[in-house]
Amino acid sequence: xxxxxxxxxxxxxxxxxxxxxxxxxxxxxxxxxxxxxxxxxxxxxxxxxxxxxxxxxxxxxxxxxxxxxxxxxxxxxxxxxxxxxxxxxxxxxxxxxxxxxxxxxxxxxxxxxxxxxxxxxxxxxxxxxxxxxxxxxxxxxxxxxxxxxxxxxxxxxxxxxxxxxxxxxxxxxxxxxxxxxxxxxxxxxxxxxxxxxxxxxxxxxxxxxxxxxxxxxxxxxxxxxxxxxxxxxxxxxxxxxxxxxxxxxxxxxxxxxxxxxxxxxxxxxxxxxxxxxxxxxxxxxxxxxxxxxxxxxxxxxxxxxxxxxxxxxxxxxxxxxxxxxxxxxxxxxxxxxxxxxxxxxxxxxxxxxxxxxxxxxxxxxxxxxxxxxxxxxxxxxxxxxxxxxxxxxxxxxxxxxxxxxxxxxxxxxxxxxxxxxxxxxxxxxxxxxxxxxxxxxx
Numbered sequence: 001x002x003x004x005x006x007x008x009x010x011x012x013x014x015x016x017x018x019x020x021x022x023x024x025x026x027x028x029x030x031x032x033x034x035x036x037x038x039x040x041x042x043x044x045x046x047x048x049x050x051x052x053x054x055x056x057x058x059x060x061x062x063x064x065x066x067x068x069x070x071x072x073x074x075x076x077x078x079x080x081x082x083x084x085x086x087x088x089x090x091x092x093x094x095x096x097x098x099x100x101x102x103x104x105x106x107x108x109x110x111x112x113x114x115x116x117x118x119x120x121x122x123x124x125x126x127x128x129x130x131x132x133x134x135x136x137x138x139x140x141x142x143x144x145x146x147x148x149x150x151x152x153x154x155x156x157x158x159x160x161x162x163x164x165x166x167x168x169x170x171x172x173x174x175x176x177x178x179x180x181x182x183x184x185x186x187x188x189x190x191x192x193x194x195x196x197x198x199x200x201x202x203x204x205x206x207x208x209x210x211x212x213x214x215x216x217x218x219x220x221x222x223x224x225x226x227x228x229x230x231x232x233x234x235x236x237x238x239x240x241x242x243x244x245x246x247x248x249x250x251x252x253x254x255x256x257x258x259x260x261x262x263x264x265x266x267x268x269x270x271x272x273x274x275x276x277x278x279x280x281x282x283x284x285x286x287x288x289x290x291x292x293x294x295x296x297x298x299x300x301x302x303x304x305x306x307x308x309x310x311x312x313x314x315x316x317x318x319x320x321x322x323x324x325x326x327x328x329x330x331x332x333x334x335x336x337x338x339x340x341x342x343x344x345x346x347x348x349x350x351x352x353x354x355x356x357x358x359x360x361x362x363x364x365x366x367x368x369x370x371x372x373x374x375x376x377x378x379x380x381x382x383x384x385x386x387x388x389x390x391x392x393x394x395x396x397x398x399x400x401x402x403x404x405x406x407x408x409x410x411x412x413x414x415x416x417x418x419x420x421x422x423x424x425x426x427x428x429x430x431x432x433x434x435x436x437x438x439x440x441x442x
Contacts, residue, residue, distance in 0.1 A: 010044030015052030138420030225253025299328030305354030
């Protein structure tokens, strides 16, 4: 019996890890339907472009990706956050086959079925237990909710993805178990607001392993920590109950790492952003967290040049950073986003001032990072291997480093290592962002 070749689907996934999880879910469903996956444009019968629509620059990147896919393949389906602006996409690219919005899995899968129908006698249903992944085998993003209840002045995520909708904790834990069984060594917990997980479910409980698990960040983190993988928490707003997660880090159940989007520190700017202005209390809590979990890594991102930001406001932010001593910091120049309330605020900051403040902030935080990393020279750290060249060189990450956004640990004399290994490393040197070391024989 000779079977026909199934149609092949290509995927271009843009934007944040939450969009990457959407792409994985779409591809998992298509693969279970019998479709094959294409690594390039030439072999694909249809190409999916999962777009980002958070900033105007991200929209332009998405439009560029759509244009490239059309030029290279011609049969393109668009999905994701920018799918909310279907008229913009169709005006630029009238030849796109279909446009769907974010996390509209059934719609985009249906569009693929219409564009590249399966042969009637196809015989293919090969999907790994953990689903298809767009990340290396040893780490996985675990999305626990969709949407957001905040109404920050600079953000349009609620209009793109709606209000908070949490997944049941037992469903999350079952997915995590499958991922760990399939080889995942690190679970990266993501959402738009991880601290708010379960609010919409009224923190109800569900049966789990002969007991119950509550739809609450602390309870979920504790259960995930029992699975034997590294558990890294992203997009954590500093609500009071976050304090209860820190002891889990001290116990080793959760990585001593918090990704907290502070955005700014000056009270007037935070008020204009419609974000909590409790920067002084946060500093005290950070000190308390470090007392409980001395190795805790705190990463954050900040917006410079927000409308109305004065030089005094910016200096307040720099002073706050000097005191907070955050380990990892990213920064963004304020950029108007269509539909965001911030666009109507007075006091626009000139572009050259934004650039100057951005450079000053990055210089200040790089100095803090360099000092913190130098203090790790001579220590022994656990490192997960992301890449091994087979010739003695290897690159990995410590518990303080999330993939793609933080620093790396570069190793010598590592011929015996392979991707996914977790090894003890003696730190020999450091720069502003990365560590350098050698694995210690077991």
